[in-house]
Amino acid sequence: MSNKMEEGQLTPPPPQPSSVSVSKRCKKCSVQEATLDSRGAPVCRGCFVKFINTKCVKQVAILGKETSRLITPRDGGVRRYLVGLSMGGVSSTVLVQLLNENVEFQLAKGRNAPFELVFVYVDPHTSLTLQPSSELSSVVGGSIKVEERLRGFRERYPRSEFKRVPLAAALRLRTVDWSSLIPPAGANGGSGGTDEEKKLQQVFDNLPSATSRTDMIRLLTRHVLLNEAREEGCQALLLGSTTTALAELTLAETAKGRGFSLPWLINDGSFPITHHQDPIADTTADAPPTPPTPDGTTADNTTTDAPTTAPNGTTTNITTNSPTVTEDGKGVGGETSSTSMLVYHPLRDLLRKELVTYASLVSPPLTDLLLSDFSSLQSGGAVVSHKNLSIEEVMFRYFEEVEQNYPSVVANVARTTGKLLRLEEDAEKNGRCGVCSMPLDELGDERWRGEIGDPVGDEGGGGGGGGGKGRLCYGCERSIHG
Amino acid sequence: MAPILCTNCKTERALIKRPKNHKKLCRSCFLTVFEDEVHHTITSSGLFYPGEKVAIGASGGKDSTVLASVLKTLNERHNYGLDLVLLSIDEGIKGYRDDSLETVKRNAVQYDMPLKVVGYDELYGWTMDQVVETIGKKGNCTYCGVFRRQALDRGAKMLGIKHVVTGHNADDVAETILMNLLRGDLARLSRSTSIVTGDSRSEVKRSKPLKYSYEKEIVLYAHHKKLDYFSTECIYSPEAFRGSARSLIKNLEKVRPSAILDIVRSGEDMARLVPVENSSSCACKGTGRSATPVAGDDENIGGCGSQNGRSSGGEMAAMEQELKDNEAHKELEIDVANTMPATKAELKEKLLELPIRSGPRNSKAVSRQVLGTCERCGYMSSQAICQACMLLEGLNKNRPQIQI
Numbered sequence: 001m002s003n004k005m006e007e008g009q010l011t012p013p014p015p016q017p018s019s020v021s022v023s024k025r026c027k028k029c030s031v032q033e034a035t036l037d038s039r040g041a042p043v044c045r046g047c048f049v050k051f052i053n054t055k056c057v058k059q060v061a062i063l064g065k066e067t068s069r070l071i072t073p074r075d076g077g078v079r080r081y082l083v084g085l086s087m088g089g090v091s092s093t094v095l096v097q098l099l100n101e102n103v104e105f106q107l108a109k110g111r112n113a114p115f116e117l118v119f120v121y122v123d124p125h126t127s128l129t130l131q132p133s134s135e136l137s138s139v140v141g142g143s144i145k146v147e148e149r150l151r152g153f154r155e156r157y158p159r160s161e162f163k164r165v166p167l168a169a170a171l172r173l174r175t176v177d178w179s180s181l182i183p184p185a186g187a188n189g190g191s192g193g194t195d196e197e198k199k200l201q202q203v204f205d206n207l208p209s210a211t212s213r214t215d216m217i218r219l220l221t222r223h224v225l226l227n228e229a230r231e232e233g234c235q236a237l238l239l240g241s242t243t244t245a246l247a248e249l250t251l252a253e254t255a256k257g258r259g260f261s262l263p264w265l266i267n268d269g270s271f272p273i274t275h276h277q278d279p280i281a282d283t284t285a286d287a288p289p290t291p292p293t294p295d296g297t298t299a300d301n302t303t304t305d306a307p308t309t310a311p312n313g314t315t316t317n318i319t320t321n322s323p324t325v326t327e328d329g330k331g332v333g334g335e336t337s338s339t340s341m342l343v344y345h346p347l348r349d350l351l352r353k354e355l356v357t358y359a360s361l362v363s364p365p366l367t368d369l370l371l372s373d374f375s376s377l378q379s380g381g382a383v384v385s386h387k388n389l390s391i392e393e394v395m396f397r398y399f400e401e402v403e404q405n406y407p408s409v410v411a412n413v414a415r416t417t418g419k420l421l422r423l424e425e426d427a428e429k430n431g432r433c434g435v436c437s438m439p440l441d442e443l444g445d446e447r448w449r450g451e452i453g454d455p456v457g458d459e460g461g462g463g464g465g466g467g468g469k470g471r472l473c474y475g476c477e478r479s480i481h482g
Numbered sequence: 483m484a485p486i487l488c489t490n491c492k493t494e495r496a497l498i499k500r501p502k503n504h505k506k507l508c509r510s511c512f513l514t515v516f517e518d519e520v521h522h523t524i525t526s527s528g529l530f531y532p533g534e535k536v537a538i539g540a541s542g543g544k545d546s547t548v549l550a551s552v553l554k555t556l557n558e559r560h561n562y563g564l565d566l567v568l569l570s571i572d573e574g575i576k577g578y579r580d581d582s583l584e585t586v587k588r589n590a591v592q593y594d595m596p597l598k599v600v601g602y603d604e605l606y607g608w609t610m611d612q613v614v615e616t617i618g619k620k621g622n623c624t625y626c627g628v629f630r631r632q633a634l635d636r637g638a639k640m641l642g643i644k645h646v647v648t649g650h651n652a653d654d655v656a657e658t659i660l661m662n663l664l665r666g667d668l669a670r671l672s673r674s675t676s677i678v679t680g681d682s683r684s685e686v687k688r689s690k691p692l693k694y695s696y697e698k699e700i701v702l703y704a705h706h707k708k709l710d711y712f713s714t715e716c717i718y719s720p721e722a723f724r725g726s727a728r729s730l731i732k733n734l735e736k737v738r739p740s741a742i743l744d745i746v747r748s749g750e751d752m753a754r755l756v757p758v759e760n761s762s763s764c765a766c767k768g769t770g771r772s773a774t775p776v777a778g779d780d781e782n783i784g785g786c787g788s789q790n791g792r793s794s795g796g797e798m799a800a801m802e803q804e805l806k807d808n809e810a811h812k813e814l815e816i817d818v819a820n821t822m823p824a825t826k827a828e829l830k831e832k833l834l835e836l837p838i839r840s841g842p843r844n845s846k847a848v849s850r851q852v853l854g855t856c857e858r859c860g861y862m863s864s865q866a867i868c869q870a871c872m873l874l875e876g877l878n879k880n881r882p883q884i885q886i
Contacts, residue, residue, distance in 0.1 A: 257740075
């Protein structure tokens with residue numbers, strides 16, 4: 001493994017709860033035999049599963065209260081959630097299971113389904129040939145497998161919709177200021193269709209490092225998911241991030257100079273969506289508003305259903321500025337081009353390792369839906385070169401180890417970061433970043449350049465400082481121009 | 483193949499690839515650029531005023547030696563008008579400190595600066611060797627760190643100096659930021675990023691002019707300037723522990739060299755996001771934009787210079803246990819949790835309605851330190867009895883009877 005292990009920094013591991021002896025009773029129900037360890041307590045299988053379930057249900061209940069004001073009789077009083085799906089990852093797969101269980105539970109009691117679910121996998125691989133080994137390119141392995149997996153999900157959870165959207169769909173969004181990502185002069189010709197795929201590849205080719213590419217995939221994926229949530233008439237976007245993932249995100253974003261964005265990324269709540277007017281978006285917006293189906297990537301019934309299932313009146317046209325479901329009138333003082341969407345993390349109180357255990361306990365186990373080597377692909381093997389490694393991967397490895405010995409420390413990171421305040425006034429004063437939608441901090445950027453003695457244009461080569469007109473935050477500037 | 487030329491002067495051969503941004507520079511350009519950047523930090527933060535008497539906390543290690551050298555150079559080049567003094571602490575560690583003190587003594591001659599050495603024995607009645615004899619090797623860095631911090635202040639006071647500069651570099655600051663995130667300590671996170679610590683009420687202020695300098699560049703600077711420094715690590719600090727945050731930062735730096743500075747930037751930005759209890763008690767007014775001094779980031783930021791900001795595995799394990807206990811207690815209040823969603827939503831609504839646009843808006847504020855003085859030694863402290871006196875009390879209780 002990486003040298004951090006050799007350095008043995010986490011010297012004495014705490015007294016690990018001794019492997020549960022066979023004769024022990026479950027500490028929770030005191031009836032069953034304890035076969036598992038749940039945060040230091042010996043528990044039985046049933047109580048473990050219930051524990052995981054409760055943690056998730058609790059968060060979903062909070063979301064239910066939050067969305068109650070957004071539900072009108074026009075919607076038929078039914079909540080609709082869009083859930084981000086990472087193909088093969090344990091967290092989002094478990095989330096699929098838990099949310100569906102919740103629905104089935106309510107239906108079995110003779111009540112209405114508490115919500116409708118749309119799961120969306122944003123696929124970066126239809127268009128991108130990513131650098132070998134480093135990014136998750138090898139994880140999913142080809143579009144055929146993705147379709148196979150989606151079929152697996154649909155068979156198991158027939159009540160939910162499962163969609164696949166190519167990452168290139170982001171190019172059609174006005175929520176990204178593309179002028180800062182695509183050099184205006186270099187825009188070679190046409191728009192729409194498979195040219196989009198090429199264009200996206202071009203965007204990624206221009207990025208300076210593996211970290212930047214991973215960073216950009218994450219940002220664009222979020223844009224696509226937020227847009228899908230809007231188009232699907234959903235009241236919230238749910239992400240499967242565990243407490244471990246949130247801790248990773250906290251430190252990774254800090255290491256990428258995005259510390260200021262943490263209150264929006266870690267906390268649950270409304271996430272800002274900004275609409276940009278720029279020529280490139282205008283040309284690309286000529287493409288049909290409904291996602292086309294190039295080489296059948298989204299060729300499943302859900303795509304054709306999508307526009308019709310979108311509840312009445314909810315606009316599906318991305319170019320419109322009219323407020324949608326969750327316009328946050330208070331937060332963004334009357335700015336017509338800004339809306340927001342609720343983003344929630346129902347698994348925020350659970351550790352990744354707990355979900356791994358859970359996935360094997362439900363019947364039938366979720367193992368078929370999981371990519372068995374998903375995590376090992378990210379963490380396994382010695383680091384040959386750090387050059388192709390991303391900051392996210394470094395954090396993944398780091399927290400894998402910390403989670404093992406110090407789970408509460410991991411949980412505490414996300415909890416603490418959640419206390420940071422959202423400085424909306426910065427957005428009112430300076431506007432928002434064209435790529436990540438976070439408030440800009442012009443004064444801070446200027447002071448920073450002064451303090452580190454970085455003369456303007458010091459970056460010299462590459463991106464050509466100040467090339468794009470779009471204004472970027474410190475983190476996006478770093479990611480795009482290095 | 484033609485030699486690669488320095489990207490700065492375009493005449494000399496490039497010898498150094500800057501760790502900060504991988505620019506290729508010649509020796510003299512590197513030294514100049516490094517000095518210029520420190521100068522920039524000093525002027526933009528307004529660290530000094532002309533005629534100020536400044537003590538350089540000198541350990542003989544690379545950071546403080548480079549700091550002394552750069553400050554001397556800049557003081558002469560830019561006419562800061564500073565009166566520079568070397569201030570050294572003798573912890574009383576045989577085989578470590580006596581050698582490094584020799585280095586400091588040579589530095590004093592080389593830089594033509596007066597030197598003051600303050601010993602733990604004269605300040606506290608204990609040398610570090612005696613402390614280790616009593617409490618063992620584990621956790622002694624806490625003692626050393628607490629004692630040293632006061633020692634620097636007390637030494638400065640003896641010399642009638644109100645400003646101590648230390649050799650903390652960007653790596654140290656980044657490490658402290660990650661460590662405080664891991665610890666979940668927002669109060670300290672917001673304090674640790676400030677370039678100046680110790681507010682107007684305290685007698686001695688601290689600053690870190692090398693806050694934006696990479697450790698690797700400090701080593702390069704010392705090497706190419708042929709500085710005389712002492713490179714052995716403290717013999718008590720190794721205890722195999724290198725610091726969770728430390729090794730993480732090293733890995734991050736390998737992946738993206740700018741990561742260290744990016745973490746510092748993140749830390750400074752996050753300091754503004756930390757909810758404040760009441761702004762009146764906070765000298766920095768919650769903005770953190772200027773170099774207004776904030777209350778010192780005192781307790782527990784580790785021991786000696788090489789150990790600063792690191793937390794031992796033991797500490798991490800202890801915290802794990804504490805958090806686990808808290809969680810267990812919380813589980814017992816499961817009924818209360820049922821009402822939680824309601825309160826949470828209500829709370830959120832309330833927060834939205836608050837018209838305040840800057841400053842405190844969260845009821846769950848993080849308390850800032852209120853500085854007072856220690857009842858025993860009269861030294862500045864946020865507690866009734868300062869940490870040094872607390873530790874001394876424990877030590878004196880356990881003092882072996884043999885020492886008559």
